[in-house]
Amino acid sequence: MLPAVVDPVKDVLQTGLRVLPFPTRTGLFRIGNPNRESPVFLTCNFDLTVRRVRRALRGLDCYLLVAPSRGINVWCAAAGGHLTSNQVVSVIKTSGISELVDHRRLILPQLAATGVERKVVEERTGWRALFGPVRAEDIPAYLANHYKKTDEMRKVRFDLGERLEMAAMWAFPISIIPLVPLLIWWRWLVLPFLAVVWGIAAFTFGAFPWLPGRPTGAEGARSEHGGRLRWARYLIIFDPRLRASLTVLVLFLGALAVYAWLVGGLEWSSLIGWGLAGLAISLLIGLDLTGSTPIYKSGLHEERLLTVQLLEDRCTGKAMCEQVCPKNCYQVDSELHKALIVAGHECVRCGACVVQCPEDALVFAYLDGRTIAPEEIRRYKLNMLGERVKGA
Amino acid sequence: MSTFVLMRLLESAPRRYDLGIWLLSLGRIGRVHARMAEQAQAGERILDIGCGTGSLALRCASRGGQVTAIDISPQMLDVAREKVNAAGLEDQIELREMSAVDLDEAFPEGSFDVVVSSLVFSELSEDEQGFVLRQCRRLLGDGGRLVLADEVVPRRWSLRLLNRVLRLPLVLLTYILTQTTTRAVEGLEEKVTGAGFAVRSAERSLLGGLELVVAAKSEEGA
Numbered sequence: 001m002l003p004a005v006v007d008p009v010k011d012v013l014q015t016g017l018r019v020l021p022f023p024t025r026t027g028l029f030r031i032g033n034p035n036r037e038s039p040v041f042l043t044c045n046f047d048l049t050v051r052r053v054r055r056a057l058r059g060l061d062c063y064l065l066v067a068p069s070r071g072i073n074v075w076c077a078a079a080g081g082h083l084t085s086n087q088v089v090s091v092i093k094t095s096g097i098s099e100l101v102d103h104r105r106l107i108l109p110q111l112a113a114t115g116v117e118r119k120v121v122e123e124r125t126g127w128r129a130l131f132g133p134v135r136a137e138d139i140p141a142y143l144a145n146h147y148k149k150t151d152e153m154r155k156v157r158f159d160l161g162e163r164l165e166m167a168a169m170w171a172f173p174i175s176i177i178p179l180v181p182l183l184i185w186w187r188w189l190v191l192p193f194l195a196v197v198w199g200i201a202a203f204t205f206g207a208f209p210w211l212p213g214r215p216t217g218a219e220g221a222r223s224e225h226g227g228r229l230r231w232a233r234y235l236i237i238f239d240p241r242l243r244a245s246l247t248v249l250v251l252f253l254g255a256l257a258v259y260a261w262l263v264g265g266l267e268w269s270s271l272i273g274w275g276l277a278g279l280a281i282s283l284l285i286g287l288d289l290t291g292s293t294p295i296y297k298s299g300l301h302e303e304r305l306l307t308v309q310l311l312e313d314r315c316t317g318k319a320m321c322e323q324v325c326p327k328n329c330y331q332v333d334s335e336l337h338k339a340l341i342v343a344g345h346e347c348v349r350c351g352a353c354v355v356q357c358p359e360d361a362l363v364f365a366y367l368d369g370r371t372i373a374p375e376e377i378r379r380y381k382l383n384m385l386g387e388r389v390k391g392a
Numbered sequence: 393m394s395t396f397v398l399m400r401l402l403e404s405a406p407r408r409y410d411l412g413i414w415l416l417s418l419g420r421i422g423r424v425h426a427r428m429a430e431q432a433q434a435g436e437r438i439l440d441i442g443c444g445t446g447s448l449a450l451r452c453a454s455r456g457g458q459v460t461a462i463d464i465s466p467q468m469l470d471v472a473r474e475k476v477n478a479a480g481l482e483d484q485i486e487l488r489e490m491s492a493v494d495l496d497e498a499f500p501e502g503s504f505d506v507v508v509s510s511l512v513f514s515e516l517s518e519d520e521q522g523f524v525l526r527q528c529r530r531l532l533g534d535g536g537r538l539v540l541a542d543e544v545v546p547r548r549w550s551l552r553l554l555n556r557v558l559r560l561p562l563v564l565l566t567y568i569l570t571q572t573t574t575r576a577v578e579g580l581e582e583k584v585t586g587a588g589f590a591v592r593s594a595e596r597s598l599l600g601g602l603e604l605v606v607a608a609k610s611e612e613g614a
Contacts, residue, residue, distance in 0.1 A: 068517045093496070
């Protein structure tokens with residue numbers, strides 16, 4: 001039996017707990033009444049994603065291959081080495097799809113481009129991989145457009161709905177963990193605590209586009225510790241090392257002590273209760289959430305300091321970079337057969353272009369000019385398990 | 393053997409993998425590998441699917457077997473290579489970076505006398521398990537044996553419960569540290585039988601969470 005396509009309870013639970021993997025059944029799904037010419041799509045085996053993709057494909061006749069990505073979403077799994085050519089080859093070979101269709105064209109989610117090498121998939125299976133739209137909901141339009149993507153279909157967005165999903169992803173576990181002691185000993189604290197946690201998370205992500213931001217791209221890499229953050233440095237998404245959270249906790253406890261002194265003393269149990277709630281809140285504030293935005297790299301990873309360099313003499317204008325860049329950083333001059341980086345400041349260093357370039361014309365560069373060969377990125381992803389840097 | 397969920401964590405640090413697995417299995421993994429290696433005789437051709445850091449392959453080779461050991465992780469194979477060289481068994485162990493789903497094209501029919509695989513099937517999807525078992529049958533010659541050790545779900549409900557309870561904190565810890573998890577193999581013996589093997593022996597660990605299956609290629613077609 002196939003799992004249900006519509007399952008609001010799971011949707012809510014898996015949105016709230018989406019930092020955790022939710023593996024689901026891998027292999028072949030039939031959508032509608034596919035025939036031997038029907039398109040074949042592929043996605044990861046994160047349960048929430050599979051349900052969303054199946055909903056987006058309703059009304060089409062096609063096959064969906066669910067690759068074993070350890071229950072992790074497409075982009076994270078691709079960048080983390082869990083959705084690579086190996087998993088794609090595996091699901092092609094073990095699902096029996098080759099016996100069901102006459103063509104050999106597989107449509108991958110664009111965000112898999114960081115991990116899946118189309119050349120390797122083709123060599124090992126004979127299947128030609130295309131990178132479809134970023135979002136499953138664009139698939140019908142993509143098919144109607146004869147497998148051509150518009151700029152809009154290639155771009156990762158961060159709309160209010162998505163930002164609130166990210167807010168819920170952080171607020172949910174943080175409100176759940178201290179709930180048991182709060183319910184037992186400090187029941188009066190539960191509502192104010194939840195209000196503060198969800199309020200901070202919703203404000204930070206809701207107001208995200210208007211917060212004073214860290215500059216991106218090369219400029220951002222150079223001014224890493226500097227400037228433009230101002231007061232926003234005390235908001236969750238900009239603080240990688242818990243400094244702010246400790247500051248907030250100390251301030252909070254100080255204020256609590258002043259309050260206790262003013263009202264002539266608080267009971268110990270209230271002090272401890274507020275102290276614990278304050279700890280949870282300050283941890284929320286201190287969490288490094290830049291990695292949950294499609295705009296900043298996590299402050300914990302060194303790849304935020306890299307920039308992509310285009311080696312012009314190697315470029316032959318095959319335009320794979322343009323096909324896979326989630327920020328539309330590239331434009332290809334079809335007469336000169338050369339790519340141009342037209343929006344380098346938008347780069348999120350996902351590495352998709354570096355991995356996919358058939359001419360190895362794109363490399364990651366450090367600020368001091370050293371570069372990392374594309375082969376290294378293909379092997380270790382950005383810095384999988386720290387192995388690349390250690391091996392260098 | 394609930395502790396094997398931590399494998400995911402260890403895999404992200406291949407260089408600590410052996411020590412970690414040894415600690416987590418309370419030293420039992422060595423005995424399990426020794427039991428598996430006993431199935432191989434001197435001079436036999438052995439395939440180790442998912443060799444990791446090569447512990448099992450080394451045991452088989454030190455009994456005189458000719459081992460081909462495959463693994464998908466280049467990092468694991470780097471460690472395995474160091475161990476093989478240190479043991480001076482380069483002539484008896486061939487290490488290959490390869491996925492188990494490429495077994496169909498890598499070796500001709502009847503290439504091996506014994507196929508061994510430790511803690512690998514629990515990492516594979518249902519489709520992959522079926523595919524690999526069919527390949528094992530194809531790759532084994534007449535009288536060939538399949539020797540598998542893996543995490544399984546205990547049969548008795550009391551042990552299942554105990555297994556769950558012991559597993560939970562480890563699952564959570566592993567989730568937090570590596571965002572991954574393992575699952576036990578369901579119906580390992582049935583799957584082996586279904587792929588055309590006759591199970592000769594199936595032993596379970598004290599808590600019922602680890603199973604060692606020895607099977608022979610049966611004569612009838614799969």
